[in-house]
Amino acid sequence: MKRLEIIKELEKKALQLDPNPEQKAAWNSKVHEYAQNYLSTLDSSKVYRGANDESHPFDLNEAPIILQDLLEEQEKFIDSQGINAAAGGHMGYIPGGGLYPSAMGDFIAAVTNSYAGVYYASPGAVQLENALISWMCRLVGYPKSAVGNLTSGGSISNLIAVVTAREAQGLKAKDFSNSVVYLSTQAHHSVQKALRIAGLGESILRYIPLDENLRLDVKKLEEFIENDLTSGLIPFMINASFGTTNTGAIDPIEEISKLAEKHKIWFHVDAAYGGFFKLCPELESKYKGLELADSITLDPHKTLFLPFGSGAVLIKNKMALLAVHHYLADYLQDAQGANDQLSPADLSPELTKHFRGLRLWFPLKLFGIGAFRSALSEKYHLAQYFYSEAQNISHLSLGPTPDLSIVLFRVSSGNEQTRKLLKIIQDDGRVYLSSTSISEVFWIRVAVVHFRTHLKHIETLLNLLKQNFV
Numbered sequence: 239m240k241r242l243e244i245i246k247e248l249e250k251k252a253l254q255l256d257p258n259p260e261q262k263a264a265w266n267s268k269v270h271e272y273a274q275n276y277l278s279t280l281d282s283s284k285v286y287r288g289a290n291d292e293s294h295p296f297d298l299n300e301a302p303i304i305l306q307d308l309l310e311e312q313e314k315f316i317d318s319q320g321i322n323a324a325a326g327g328h329m330g331y332i333p334g335g336g337l338y339p340s341a342m343g344d345f346i347a348a349v350t351n352s353y354a355g356v357y358y359a360s361p362g363a364v365q366l367e368n369a370l371i372s373w374m375c376r377l378v379g380y381p382k383s384a385v386g387n388l389t390s391g392g393s394i395s396n397l398i399a400v401v402t403a404r405e406a407q408g409l410k411a412k413d414f415s416n417s418v419v420y421l422s423t424q425a426h427h428s429v430q431k432a433l434r435i436a437g438l439g440e441s442i443l444r445y446i447p448l449d450e451n452l453r454l455d456v457k458k459l460e461e462f463i464e465n466d467l468t469s470g471l472i473p474f475m476i477n478a479s480f481g482t483t484n485t486g487a488i489d490p491i492e493e494i495s496k497l498a499e500k501h502k503i504w505f506h507v508d509a510a511y512g513g514f515f516k517l518c519p520e521l522e523s524k525y526k527g528l529e530l531a532d533s534i535t536l537d538p539h540k541t542l543f544l545p546f547g548s549g550a551v552l553i554k555n556k557m558a559l560l561a562v563h564h565y566l567a568d569y570l571q572d573a574q575g576a577n578d579q580l581s582p583a584d585l586s587p588e589l590t591k592h593f594r595g596l597r598l599w600f601p602l603k604l605f606g607i608g609a610f611r612s613a614l615s616e617k618y619h620l621a622q623y624f625y626s627e628a629q630n631i632s633h634l635s636l637g638p639t640p641d642l643s644i645v646l647f648r649v650s651s652g653n654e655q656t657r658k659l660l661k662i663i664q665d666d667g668r669v670y671l672s673s674t675s676i677s678e679v680f681w682i683r684v685a686v687v688h689f690r691t692h693l694k695h696i697e698t699l700l701n702l703l704k705q706n707f708v
């Protein structure tokens with residue numbers, strides 16, 4: 239066969255990848271129906287459903303299958319196992335979200351496939367992402383000159399911050415084993431992981447003890463820094479948590495920032511869980527000093543209720559972030575334009591990336607910021623309500639007054655009984671809680687974070703607790 243005939247034959251087959259409008263409409267309607275069905279059964283199915291005995295090979299074949307079969311597999315092997323992350327009863331770990339308009343944004347981003355890494359390739363997509371970062375910078379009180387990046391999650395945000403801090407502080411490999419990082423025992427493990435990935439595995443980690451509210455003790459921090467300076471070590475970075483994952487505690491940001499400034503230490507605030515609560519007017523005062531941080535991690539897939547895969551990092555010093563991530567490649571020579579819009583590719587390790595901005599833009603615009611303020615305030619008040627009501631349940635002991643929307647409680651008679659109670663709650667299945675240990679004390683956590691968590695879920699939990707004496 240001549241090459242042209244071969245091409246024509248292949249084209250006929252390749253066209254399968256671009257179905258006609260009727261086919262697409264039929265698929266859309268089936269997928270839409272599947273999603274609606276899933277959402278309509280959220281309150282009647284268990285929040286934790288265990289793992290199927292039967293596992294699926296998830297193998298691939300040369301031949302196509304029909305959408306109906308594919309959705310049946312989806313239902314059976316994916317959507318009926320494990321934690322139901324879209325359910326309002328999910329109050330374990332840090333629940334995510336799954337706002338519907340984000341799915342619409344993702345749909346359009348996948349169809350148009352805008353190249354959001356470089357301004358030249360999609361000026362609109364990059365401007366949109368930069369505008370979202372600017373909005374977050376204004377929210378935390380950063381100056382106009384601050385920059386940032388929409389990442390895939392808080393762990394990558396922490397990694398970008400750590401690498402930026404390393405370069406900005408001028409650390410060289412020979413300094414690593416003398417460099418000191420200060421963090422509390424409640425810091426998220428992704429910070430230690432980021433340090434290791436950043437080559438700083440040899441650095442010295444100083445775990446600062448906590449005060450009675452499980453916040454980093456500033457006096458102790460100061461003592462550690464002064465001792466380290468006397469010993470000739472290099473205090474390089476302080477990591478504070480704005481809302482720890484375990485208990486939601488807020489470290490004393492303003493006081494820590496003074497120490498960081500005095501000793502020229504990079505100050506990173508991990509606000510992956512807590513950051514967006516700043517939208518709530520009644521919580522505003524807790525955020526004093528946040529703007530003094532050199533870098534801040536936020537996680538829209540937590541407290542902006544987005545589907546997983548949406549984080550953000552903000553860096554106050556634009557040149558510091560660019561110094562690590564900006565790169566000129568020969569084959570990108572057409573993409574170097576003169577404009578004041580920075581490209582995500584120059585601000586993060588990624589080049590080609592998901593156009594994450596759209597899944598954030600759609601819900602923020604369609605619902606308006608006010609809806610987010612209300613939903614976050616609701617979570618805060620639900621947690622406070624649970625905290626005060628649970629005090630009236632005689633066999634329970636409560637953790638510290640929640641700073642944000644995470645409450646700890648346990649059975650007063652001991653760890654064993656608390657474990658049993660957690661099992662009863664998980665087996666009941668209407669709500670899902672997880673646990674933690676602090677100084678060998680076993681606690682059950684209630685994390686009120688999901689946008690579908692409302693008063694009825696808290697009442698269900700309170701009733702369960704009142705009925706079950708263990």
Ligand SMILES: *Cc1c(COP(=O)(O)O)cnc(C)c1O
Binds near residue numbers: 392396509510537
């Ligand atoms: C969840 C969380 C992280 C990690 O974020 P991912 O989005 O899960 O990667 C980091 N820090 C804190 C405080 C968190 O709550």
